[in-house]
Amino acid sequence: MIDLRSDTVTRPTPAMQAAMQAAELGDDVLGDDPTVLALEETIAEHLGKEAGLFTPSGTMANQLAIRSICEPGDELIAHRDSHVIHYETGGPAALSGCMIAPQDGAGGIFGPEAVRNSIRPDDHHAAVSRMVVVENTHNKGGGTVWSIPGFESVAAEAHERGLHVHVDGARLFNASTAGGYEARDFVAQSDSVSVCFSKALGAPVGSALVGSRRMIDRARRFRKMFGGTMRQSGLLAGAALHAIQHHVDRLVEDHENARTLAGALADIPGIRLDVPPGETPTNMVFFHLELEDLDAPAFCAALRAHEVGMIAMGPNRVRAVTHLDVDKDDVLKAAAAAKRVCSAHAHGRPAPGDTSTR
Numbered sequence: 001m002i003d004l005r006s007d008t009v010t011r012p013t014p015a016m017q018a019a020m021q022a023a024e025l026g027d028d029v030l031g032d033d034p035t036v037l038a039l040e041e042t043i044a045e046h047l048g049k050e051a052g053l054f055t056p057s058g059t060m061a062n063q064l065a066i067r068s069i070c071e072p073g074d075e076l077i078a079h080r081d082s083h084v085i086h087y088e089t090g091g092p093a094a095l096s097g098c099m100i101a102p103q104d105g106a107g108g109i110f111g112p113e114a115v116r117n118s119i120r121p122d123d124h125h126a127a128v129s130r131m132v133v134v135e136n137t138h139n140k141g142g143g144t145v146w147s148i149p150g151f152e153s154v155a156a157e158a159h160e161r162g163l164h165v166h167v168d169g170a171r172l173f174n175a176s177t178a179g180g181y182e183a184r185d186f187v188a189q190s191d192s193v194s195v196c197f198s199k200a201l202g203a204p205v206g207s208a209l210v211g212s213r214r215m216i217d218r219a220r221r222f223r224k225m226f227g228g229t230m231r232q233s234g235l236l237a238g239a240a241l242h243a244i245q246h247h248v249d250r251l252v253e254d255h256e257n258a259r260t261l262a263g264a265l266a267d268i269p270g271i272r273l274d275v276p277p278g279e280t281p282t283n284m285v286f287f288h289l290e291l292e293d294l295d296a297p298a299f300c301a302a303l304r305a306h307e308v309g310m311i312a313m314g315p316n317r318v319r320a321v322t323h324l325d326v327d328k329d330d331v332l333k334a335a336a337a338a339k340r341v342c343s344a345h346a347h348g349r350p351a352p353g354d355t356s357t358r
């Protein structure tokens with residue numbers, strides 16, 4: 001199967017498996033797994049922050065950031081399409097008792113005026129505005145990339161009013177690759193950052209939260225409380241260290257393959273790309289289906305019969321993501337399968353060579 005549902009589907013490469021096997025292990029609950037400690041130090045240093053914390057998932061990294069900073073009744077400011085709102089199971093409400101002030105803006109990007117207008121007055125009637133979350137790349141926004149000046153204007157506005165600035169950088173290295181900047185330069189004006197090793201970087205499991213020593217000490221307590229502190233987790237941290245060392249520079253290939261895929265999909269009647277193929281920002285291609293009676297879930301199910309995976313991200317919106325385990329040939333095959341599905345539908349009968357619908 002050519003699996004473009006997400007960049008989370010990658011299997012560890014043989015070299016990564018060797019790194020995992022070679023990792024020195026301890027007990028991270030007791031605080032002495034050397035590989036986990038090395039990963040935490042490495043990622044913190046890499047992003048220019050004091051301390052780091054290894055977490056089982058990006059969701060937990062984000063939720064630990066929120067729980068470490070916010071009190072029940074506080075409010076956080078985030079784009080209305082953000083991962084913390086859509087895909088973390090109501091975590092801010094359930095785990096931290098937070099309200100959210102959702103922001104508008106094309107591609108998941110908003111400006112300082114949105115923050116200014118959302119910060120509540122210092123008045124006992126109002127929730128305390130405590131935190132801003134910026135997602136880079138922005139997933140639901142289309143894999144879009146924040147610019148450094150765009151982010152810094154938002155961070156400056158937040159800091160002026162005493163708010164904490166968190167970057168949800170699940171795909172921060174895709175952003176830095178496409179944006180032509182260093183990840184650490186992008187996050188210089190942030191207070192905390194979460195990054196995923198299990199997305200485009202190709203590790204099987206794991207994310208990290210980085211920030212001040214004080215914040216990470218607090219997050220470490222909550223990680224234990226949430227059940228996310230693991231034992232011989234150096235096995236996983238070894239994969240993450242390998243990913244940082246070997247899988248960042250190659251992200252440019254994923255972005256090229258995404259543009260190739262977008263170019264091939266652009267020619268298919270019934271498919272309308274969200275952005276022109278040359279403007280595919282990172283490793284994600286989003287498109288809308290414009291065929292009667294073929295919605296996104298039905299399209300994805302039909303595609304699955306051709307051994308191609310894509311994911312429905314709305315009634316008519318589909319997402320395809322390139323990654324370490326697919327190459328140019330795969331994305332062209334995937335586009336050919338999409339064409340067969342669309343043309344079979346347009347003609348109301350199976351396309352030549354299509355056995356899947358018989």
Ligand SMILES: *Cc1c(COP(=O)(O)O)cnc(C)c1O
Binds near residue numbers: 056135137168170
């Ligand atoms: C994937 C993702 C996360 C974390 O997801 P997990 O599956 O919990 O690791 C966080 N933020 C964004 C933007 C993501 O795409």
